[in-house]
Every structure is written in C-alpha cells, then in structure tokens.
Amino acid sequence: MAPQTRGVFRGPAAYAARTPWRPYPALAAAAALLLMHFGCVWALGLALDRPCAVAISLILQVSLILGASTLFGGNPRDALALRPPAGGWRAYMAAILFTPALVGYVVFVIVLIVLRAAGHSVSLLPVYDPFFFLEGSEWALWVAVAGLLVPLREELLFRGFLLPALAQSRLGYWGAAVVVAAAWAALHGSLLALAPVLFIGLLLAWLLWRTGSLYMPILCHTAQNLLVVLAPLLGLPGVG
Numbered sequence: 001m002a003p004q005t006r007g008v009f010r011g012p013a014a015y016a017a018r019t020p021w022r023p024y025p026a027l028a029a030a031a032a033l034l035l036m037h038f039g040c041v042w043a044l045g046l047a048l049d050r051p052c053a054v055a056i057s058l059i060l061q062v063s064l065i066l067g068a069s070t071l072f073g074g075n076p077r078d079a080l081a082l083r084p085p086a087g088g089w090r091a092y093m094a095a096i097l098f099t100p101a102l103v104g105y106v107v108f109v110i111v112l113i114v115l116r117a118a119g120h121s122v123s124l125l126p127v128y129d130p131f132f133f134l135e136g137s138e139w140a141l142w143v144a145v146a147g148l149l150v151p152l153r154e155e156l157l158f159r160g161f162l163l164p165a166l167a168q169s170r171l172g173y174w175g176a177a178v179v180v181a182a183a184w185a186a187l188h189g190s191l192l193a194l195a196p197v198l199f200i201g202l203l204l205a206w207l208l209w210r211t212g213s214l215y216m217p218i219l220c221h222t223a224q225n226l227l228v229v230l231a232p233l234l235g236l237p238g239v240g
Contacts, residue, residue: 008094014086014212015173017164019079020072026165029068030157034187037061051141058149065156080160085213095207095219100200101227147229151221158184159204160214177205200224 021029037057044053069079076082085091096102158180166176181201188197204217 008087008091008207008210011086013209015081015209016212017167017173018074018081019069019161019164019168020074021068021079021161021165023165023169026162030162033061033064033157036064049138051138051145055141055145055149058145058153061153062149062156065153065161069161079164080156081164081208081212081214082160083213085211085216087211091211091213091216092219095216096223098203098207099220099223099227100196100203101224101231143226143229147226148222151225152218154184155204155214155218155221158201159208159217163205163208173209174205177202177209181205 019026040057040060041050041053044056048056065080066076069076087094162183163173163176163180166179167173169176171179181198181204184201185194185197188194200221204220207216207220208214
C-alpha cells in the first residue's frame, strides 16, 4: 500500500507531541518565563529605552525556551516541533494565505469594490498610527519587536513548549490547544480582543496539527503582526 500523502488539507494530521516535559512542570516553567519577562523589561527599562528593554528580554526568552527544550534528554527539533512541515512549500503558502489580517483586508477590499460599484459613497475612518510618537531607529526597533520577536517568542513558548506538554494529559491535543489559546488571548489584556485572539490561537494550533511544524504558526503569526503594524504605512485601517 502506498504511503498517504500528507499536507495542510490532505492525509492524516502530521503533528505528534514529542516533548519530554510533563504538564505541571511545563506550566510552572511557562509561568516563570512570563514573570521573568515582565521583571526583565522593568529592570532593563530603568537604564534603557523601552524598545531596547523589550527586545533584549524577548531575545533572552527565546534563548531560555530553546535551552529548556534540551532538558530531560529533549532537543528543539522534537520538543518544539521545529521541523519541516508536511506539505512542503504548499504549507508555507497556506500559512501566509490563512493570515487573519490578510483575509480581513481581502474581504474589506471586495466589499469596498462591490459598494462602490453599486454607487454607494464609502467614507473610511482615519488611519491610526500606533507608532506616531516614535522617531527614527526607535520606530524601526518597535516594528522588529512587534512584528518579529513577539511572534517568535509567543509561538515558541505557547504552541512550541507548552501545548505538547499539555497535549500528553487528559486534555489531548485540542483540549490543550484551547487552554493555550485562552491563556495567550488573556495576555493581550483587552476583553474586546479576547474572542478574535482566541480564534487566531486556534487557527495557529490547527496549522501546527496539520503540518507538524511550528514554523507554520510562526510564519502566520509573523505575517499577521507585520501586516497590523505596517498597515498605517500602507494607508489601511488597523485590524489589530
């Protein structure tokens, strides 16, 4: 019998939890890392500008997560699912095309075209620039932090490190995915953002489950954040 072809939409799911971490130690480690991040940003902020403090703390967090994945006989490739995705280049395309902000803008443009073709006058709200108070290199650093470092750290911590440990409990994969997505959404602080962020978290978990690779959530999350951050430069309304 020929082996089944795996991909984003075809064949069985490619993900398998291979972390040596158990659920409770992983929860404790994840909580410690989050608290360490807040404390590190506060301490570094006493001597550095906030963008630099956040960037340094995030880089430290990424290093610690990669280091933690090597404990108990583990390695990053298996423990964090840092392996090529099932489906090859098609999986990378899917990760980009499933980016919620990109989908939102495509729908927005289609609706706008239809309304204008029907003779309706459409007035857009003024574009909000979340970095209006920043200048020069500080602005560029915040873009790098929000668009690159934040998605990398969050995916490594939540869906790379924590999710597989919880998936080995009674929760199973999707129970763990819901818990992790809810915790990730809660960190965003706003009740208005809770539902859409929870949805995005589950979408990222689905990409991981289907392709077996954390590179897919990282790519989708990065594309999402970069599009939201750079939207003002493109003259588009914010979707964050």
